[in-house]
Amino acid sequence: MKGRSRATTHGPSFLRWAGSKRKSLALLGSSYRDPTRHYVEPFAGSAALFFELGPMVGTLGDLNGHLVNALRQVRDHAAEVHRRLLAYERSPDAYYAVRNRFNEGSRFGIEAATDFIYLNRNCFNGLWRTNLAGSFNVPFGGHEMGGYPPLELFQDCAKLLRCAKLRHQDFRKTITSAGASSFIYADPPYFTASERVFVEYGKRSFGEEDLSDLVRLLVEAEQRGAEIALTYNEAMPVPAIPSHWHVHSFSVTRNVGGFRGSRKQHGEILYTSFELPGVLE
Ligand SMILES: C[S@@+](CC[C@H](N)C(=O)[O-])C[C@H]1O[C@@H](n2cnc3c(N)ncnc32)[C@H](O)[C@@H]1O
Numbered sequence: 001m002k003g004r005s006r007a008t009t010h011g012p013s014f015l016r017w018a019g020s021k022r023k024s025l026a027l028l029g030s031s032y033r034d035p036t037r038h039y040v041e042p043f044a045g046s047a048a049l050f051f052e053l054g055p056m057v058g059t060l061g062d063l064n065g066h067l068v069n070a071l072r073q074v075r076d077h078a079a080e081v082h083r084r085l086l087a088y089e090r091s092p093d094a095y096y097a098v099r100n101r102f103n104e105g106s107r108f109g110i111e112a113a114t115d116f117i118y119l120n121r122n123c124f125n126g127l128w129r130t131n132l133a134g135s136f137n138v139p140f141g142g143h144e145m146g147g148y149p150p151l152e153l154f155q156d157c158a159k160l161l162r163c164a165k166l167r168h169q170d171f172r173k174t175i176t177s178a179g180a181s182s183f184i185y186a187d188p189p190y191f192t193a194s195e196r197v198f199v200e201y202g203k204r205s206f207g208e209e210d211l212s213d214l215v216r217l218l219v220e221a222e223q224r225g226a227e228i229a230l231t232y233n234e235a236m237p238v239p240a241i242p243s244h245w246h247v248h249s250f251s252v253t254r255n256v257g258g259f260r261g262s263r264k265q266h267g268e269i270l271y272t273s274f275e276l277p278g279v280l281e
Pocket of ligand 1: 018042043047048062063170171187188189190206210
């Protein structure tokens with residue numbers, strides 16, 4: 001815990017998110033060494049590290065407009081979103097009805113946000129996946145999801161979100177806007193052909209060109225004075241990582257092929273533009 005209050009750890013996110021590194025938050029959090037730095041997450045997802053750290057000032061960006069709307073609505077109307085969420089029925093029929101309404105409706109406002117959170121908490125494995133037309137198509141996840149987070153967690157998340165700019169935008173814009181006193185934590189989607197369906201977050205996959213733009217922009221941000229932390233799949237070398245960056249291995253548990261029953265350990269790399277004392281390289 002580094003940010004606002006060093007005495008306590010903040011709670012988890014109100015969202016589930018495929019690819020979230022919840023279990024590695026202690027390691028990742030140790031890279032945010034200076035809580036006065038502007039915390040920037042260009043691939044926010046469930047913003048697990050943001051909620052863990054509770055930075056004093058931050059920017060969360062994501063290309064998923066439904067996600068950014070949900071972050072904004074929870075920031076502004078946490079209790080009402082929570083009240084509505086609890087009023088939704090949890091059954092396959094109700095799930096598919098909400099999914100239809102969500103796909104036909106607006107991505108703005110409180111109902112869209114509640115639908116998004118309901119789908120996120122009740123869909124198969126917290127995945128976000130759309131068909132080519134952009135419609136969310138993840139099936140109902142069954143009844144093993146457990147209860148919703150309590151109101152207090154939504155309210156804690158809202159409090160932290162009030163300290164952040166929430167941007168629906170491409171990572172390039174978020175990183176280009178990051179100033180000298182920023183700390184940038186980049187957790188991009190994987191680029192893998194074999195697991196394509198489970199690593200897609202929108203209408204198109206994150207490709208090689210995206211990855212090389214990402215590294216180039218992070219290096220430029222570092223040259224302006226920003227500190228950088230980047231996580232990526234160990235099995236896929238990231239091109240053009242500067243030789244002075246530090247490389248730390250860690251592992252996360254993943255559901256193989258998206259199935260809960262077949263979890264396996266999977267290697268990740270944390271690249272930092274600075275030395276992380278006490279962490280083995
Ligand atoms: C691996 S997830 C991030 C998970 C996050 N660290 C968490 O705690 O849940 C990657 C995120 O990148 C977003 N994304 C994909 N392409 C993007 C782009 N070009 N610009 C910004 N965000 C993008 C996806 O919508 C997804 O939320």
